[in-house]
Amino acid sequence: MFKKTLVAVSLAAASLASATAMAAENVDLLIKNATVLTMDEDKNVYEKGLVAVKENKIVAVTDGSDLKEFEAKKVIDADGDIVMPGLINTHTHVSMTVFRSLADDVPDRLHRYIFPLESKLVTRDMVRIGAQLGNVEMLKGGVTTYADMYYFEDEVAKTVDEIGMRAILGETVIKFPVADAANAEEGIKYAVNFIEEYKDHPRITPAFAPHAPYTNTTETLQKITELSKKYDVPVLIHLAESDREDQVIAERSGGMSPVEYMADIGALTPNLVGAHVINVSDSDIELLKKHDVGIAHNMSANIKSAKGVSPALKMFDDGLRIGLGTDGPMSGNTISTLDEFNQVAKVHKLVNKDRAAMPPMKVVEMATIGAARALHMEDTIGSLEVGKLADIIVIDTKAPNMVPVYNPYSALVYSAYAANVKHTIVDGQILMKDRTMTTVDEDKIRNEALAFADKVRKTVIESGEVVQ
């Protein structure tokens, strides 16, 4: 098995004539001397490869033998470091960074702690401050695109626009009063306005985010399905996540599972991205595949809350659209997908009682092109291929935890920290260089978050009001 992997790596170097065909002479950015993990269909790996970028697109990915054919405005000498597609976080609530490490292990935490906390503290300011911090955390951890579900998503959008990353931003719709809507109907209106405002943004895809099947009515879910078709936008939802959800939906539907119910009401569509998808049967999985639904697998949050392990490996092997997510920073608690790698690989081995289950290459696939598939964005992002958008990260292989690298997939999954990401490039722009942000002031963002945290301390900790 090991030998085969190595052979695959070596063979890759021989098969690149085609990749060089589109190589341009004058490029904006050239990354050279890299261990290039393309994550293309053949999983080509180039040992001393290069990636060339013109404007916001990749124009060459090669073994580096044609290095002299490029004239570049900017050159990054990777010096053997791993160069790979930017990570895609398929599920988070970015603004919740400001609540991270609050009341971590409270039973029934969503209903007993988080919803009451949010009813007190979610404001436009909170959403902006938390998103700014989370964007920095993700970019420093190699995440170049993320899918978000929260309130005041127009505030999140402004931060994404400013910092330069890519995102699908889902405005939450839920049946009880929340910070930006008194009910689901108002939530839908908010979402529609947001969608109309951001529909044509080059890096932001606005979306609907009905919180979950059990926290919305059938009518709301159907209306959102209709509108998502009309506007051709994604629908992000928590799906098949908890026993509570199973019970509520079974009562509502006469015994259906959440997935069956969603299919029954016409809400399973290719626009849908379901997060978690833990409590699913084989027939539920077939339904999800049939309707081409995307799936966000959030191992870290799911085991922290003792909800169980999603059959993500089976769904991946069955050809479903599935990628890794982190869930929000009150759940995971970090939001760089790299932090999931280790746990995804190992916990699936544990529950499958098979050390060969969920090998590193699958984990990396689920964080890149697999995650792009989950968000139906595989034509534009998720791999390093000519014509794709230039979302690229460089991973430091000289940090002591990364030495040596016999197998780059293993090194990424079993050894790498998010803090080993050295440079992050989105849409052709270097947003982090040598661990330093280039488009925002990290100190200012941190200080704003710390000031907000003081407010949280005063509001909910010192008063003790939120704990029930």
Place this chain on the structure above:
Amino acid sequence: MFKKTLVAVSLAAASLASATAMAAENVDLLIKNATVLTMDEDKNVYEKGLVAVKENKIVAVTDGSDLKEFEAKKVIDADGDIVMPGLINTHTHVSMTVFRSLADDVPDRLHRYIFPLESKLVTRDMVRIGAQLGNVEMLKGGVTTYADMYYFEDEVAKTVDEIGMRAILGETVIKFPVADAANAEEGIKYAVNFIEEYKDHPRITPAFAPHAPYTNTTETLQKITELSKKYDVPVLIHLAESDREDQVIAERSGGMSPVEYMADIGALTPNLVGAHVINVSDSDIELLKKHDVGIAHNMSANIKSAKGVSPALKMFDDGLRIGLGTDGPMSGNTISTLDEFNQVAKVHKLVNKDRAAMPPMKVVEMATIGAARALHMEDTIGSLEVGKLADIIVIDTKAPNMVPVYNPYSALVYSAYAANVKHTIVDGQILMKDRTMTTVDEDKIRNEALAFADKVRKTVIESGEVVQ
């Protein structure tokens, strides 16, 4: 629950009159403005605390109100960062860093891959080169003391002596020919020589390391037990780790478990530290407690190899001496205990189906004073208390993944990366300052490891000889 934690944190600040009693005026090192996690018996936390060090010992740990009473040669302003006891890695094979990411998921890997690999490549040079790299990785990840089992441990000892850290180094004894001994008898001789050489080293405790019950004879295990009493040194062993071990020992002993067998032959003593301890019954656990055996819990390696989850939470709650280990870099694959925190907390929640199981404070305890107890070193290390050795780490709380910190235990367990360790102090000496090593040349060490990795590639990958 959350409220209680916070109250505990606040109350701590009120109860320090006693801690200041020994405060000296002139000290060598003063760390101030720190969130001090003492990990003392009351788990005192000081929010703007200080730690003072004279020579190699802690002379004050306070809430900082007496800051003006100290004159220090060196001052570290922690600026709110977390200051805590250095982490103690209770089980590793440090020299195997040079093999990291080789053949990760091969079935029956130890016997089919690792032993053959080692028979070709383990030399004095390999042990030294791997240990140098691993020491740097551990110190940069906040590990100040580790327990090691390998060959040529005198080479490991030289690297530990040079870099300035603390270690229990166990020379392996095993029944088949290995790099430094043709059989167990020679292994014991090697170990005795090593023990005699290092018996009086201030930071190194030499030890015996019989590989496992099933890879040694009863005679060997009994002889080592005797000698460990004679020399008053620890015995490090892999124990109750695998089904294979269960079978071999059951055949040898007429149906006993490995723990029962070890008790039966007189090899369960307070000198013993058993690594893994997965396949144990409640009565095995009682035996381990009765004989005051130390236990190394290696979550990451155990689930990566799909061996299962040790009942570590039960053993901890039952009052056994148990601490966290990482296992070797071919197993885990990183060797900073901080990398285990997240997985230890979450996987125990998963298997116990209880999100409140294994709370962060227990995880941090198992990495510090709990790990010290596992190694029978709790009188000298594992907590920040007056009179203890000055093994101290500072964790950066300004990295975006660490912001904000409402609860320092949560932040450490659910958010921190090993790369968030800012300074590492062992025996009163700052061995890493602002992520830079002070006593060794990290670049030189890395380059030596990379050169050795090239040799590994040529020997076992390109030839394909080792894969069976």
